[in-house]
Amino acid sequence: MARTVIIGGSHAAIAAASALRQYAAGMEIVIVSEEDELPYQRPPLSKEYMSGAMSIERLRLRPREWYDERRIGVRLGAAATAIDRRKKAVRLADGDTLAYDALLLATGAGARRLPAEMGGDLSNVRVMRTLSDARWLMAEMTAGMKAVVIGGGYIGLEAAAEAAKKGLEVTVIEAADRILKRVACKETAAAFRALHKAHGVEILENVHVERILERDGLAGAVRLKDGRELALDLAIIGIGIDPNAQLAQAAGLDVTDGIVVDDHCRTSDPAIFAAGDCTVLPFQGMPTRLESVQNAQDQAAIAAANIAGIPTVYKPHPWFWSDQYDVKLQIAGFNRGYDAVLARPGKREGSVSFFYFRQGWLIAVDCLNDAATYVMARKLLEADAVITRAEIADEAFDLRERVKALSIERSAAE
Structure with missing residues (x-):
């Protein structure tokens, strides 16, 4: 066998x-x-x-x-x-x-960690990757504590949101010139920056960590390369994965x-x-x-x-998501190499989607509390449908109708 x-x-x-x-x-x-x-x-x-x-x-x-x-x-x-x-x-x-x-x-x-020479091995400096990490943070987070999150990607921002919801004073430090630099457009980043600010989170961008300072055997502050020191009770490292x-x-x-x-x-x-x-x-x-x-x-x-001996080719159709406070971000497609972004409001109040284009063709979309747009866009992207920038810019263009038309075309072809 x-x-x-x-x-x-x-x-x-x-x-x-x-x-x-x-x-x-x-x-x-x-x-x-x-x-x-x-x-x-x-x-x-x-x-x-x-x-x-x-x-x-x-x-x-x-x-x-x-x-x-x-x-x-x-x-x-x-x-x-x-x-x-x-x-x-x-x-x-x-x-x-x-x-x-x-x-x-x-x-x-x-999860990538800060090296020991930067204070990354102190016991109250944690990453967010495993069940034991989550359990430790859940047990330690107490209202009024100061938390510093190093890294402004999705993992860091999600951890910051949970800490803020538990009543901690939260500061996010991002080395790039803006949060979500590697994974999202500046429009999506701006929406999440405003969201975190509304919940009392301070976001420091284009700021570099020199080291975490030890006090009484624990991490007590973060020293930035510009000389500032930020006091902390715990640090969460969200600088990517290997x-x-x-x-x-x-x-x-x-x-x-x-x-x-x-x-x-x-x-x-x-x-x-x-x-x-x-x-x-x-x-x-x-x-x-x-x-x-x-x-x-x-x-x-x-x-x-x-x-099992069944020759099969893998053709990915990427999708992702992030939950922060009362905002659900749903991502369809892969935005690599995009050269233009268009915003389009959703049907629900406050919902919006950001459409990514490469050479005029749709390649991905970020949907913020806009599930209907996400579902339609994902179906179109998975079908390799050609959607142009001009179409998305046209308020009369209906994604749902395009999906229906695509379905009819497929049925006729069969």
């Missing part, structure tokens, strides 16, 4: 195991996760879970009985330390080895900014596949990392099909 070993314990691992069981009823499937918890969702950690709106039961991707019913083995608290490609075996930290016929690396990514590709690199697989895979999710070793945040995949003609739940789940399902 063939055995597939899956290394990792999040969305990609579960999506792959689920699909594999559908494709191969008799296959032995084993998930190896270094965390002691059953695989859980990561995006809600800095959103619903920290706010108390989501319980640990809902946070888990699947209950224990799901694995038992599908005969999916789970090795928790078991770190994979090496891959022996010649023997087709994975060595674990406890000395055990697992032979495989196919191996799927779903190792995800780890793919967990060390295991693959040590095994001699092709690794650049992640584990390199082809459009069948196969690595440079034909018996080893990879999916999720740890991968670099071909997308729009370029090596790309897609850090999203969508990519983790969809790519893993395609990897499973190929492991």
Whole structure:
């Protein structure tokens, strides 16, 4: 009986195991996760879970009985330390080895930390990546405390929002000239800057951290390179993630900014596949990392099909989201290389969407409390429909009607 070993314990691992069981009823499937918890969702950690709106039961991707019913083995608290490609075996930290016929690396990514020489190893300096991080922050956050968030991306801003909602005095420090510089247009950034300001959060942009200062064994302040010092009770680091590709690199697989895979999710070793945040995949003609739940789940399902002997090409249709205060941001498409942005108000009061264009064609959209526009735009982008800047600029243009027309065209073609 063939055995597939899956290394990792999040969305990609579960999506792959689920699909594999559908494709191969008799296959032995084993998930190896270094965390002691059953695989859980990561995006809600800095959103619903920290706010108390989501319980640990809902946070888990699947209950224990799901694995038992599908005969999916789970090795928790078991770190994979090496891959022996010649023997087709994975060595674990406890000395055990697992032979495989196919191996799927779903190792995800780890949060970047400040180096120890900058005070990054102090106990009240935390990242926001794992369940233990979220639990620590939930236990420590108390109204009136001072929190400094280093990094103005989505993770940092979500953590800042939860801290502000709990009554902390929050300051966000961003080294770039504006928040969300890497991932969003200046219009989306302006909307979130105003949102945080309305909730009492101070945002410092184009400001660089020199180091975190220790006081009585804990982080007590952040010293900026301009000489200012900001007192703090806790610091949250949100400066991005790095793919967990060390295991693959040590095994001699092709690794650049992640584990390199082809459009069948196969690595440079034909018996080893990879999916999720740890991968670099071909997308729009370029090596790309897609850090999203969508990519983790969809790519893993395609990897499973190929492991099961069903040749399938992965064509990503990216989508993302962020929840901050009472604003839900939903993103369809991938805004890489955009050269123009148009704002368009939604039907609901206060809702708005920002449409991204490259050479006059729609490539992505940020929807703020504008779910209807998000649904229509996502359908059009996934269908590779051609939507022009002139159309979006026309108030009479109806996305819903274009979706209907597209559906009729498809039906006629069939």
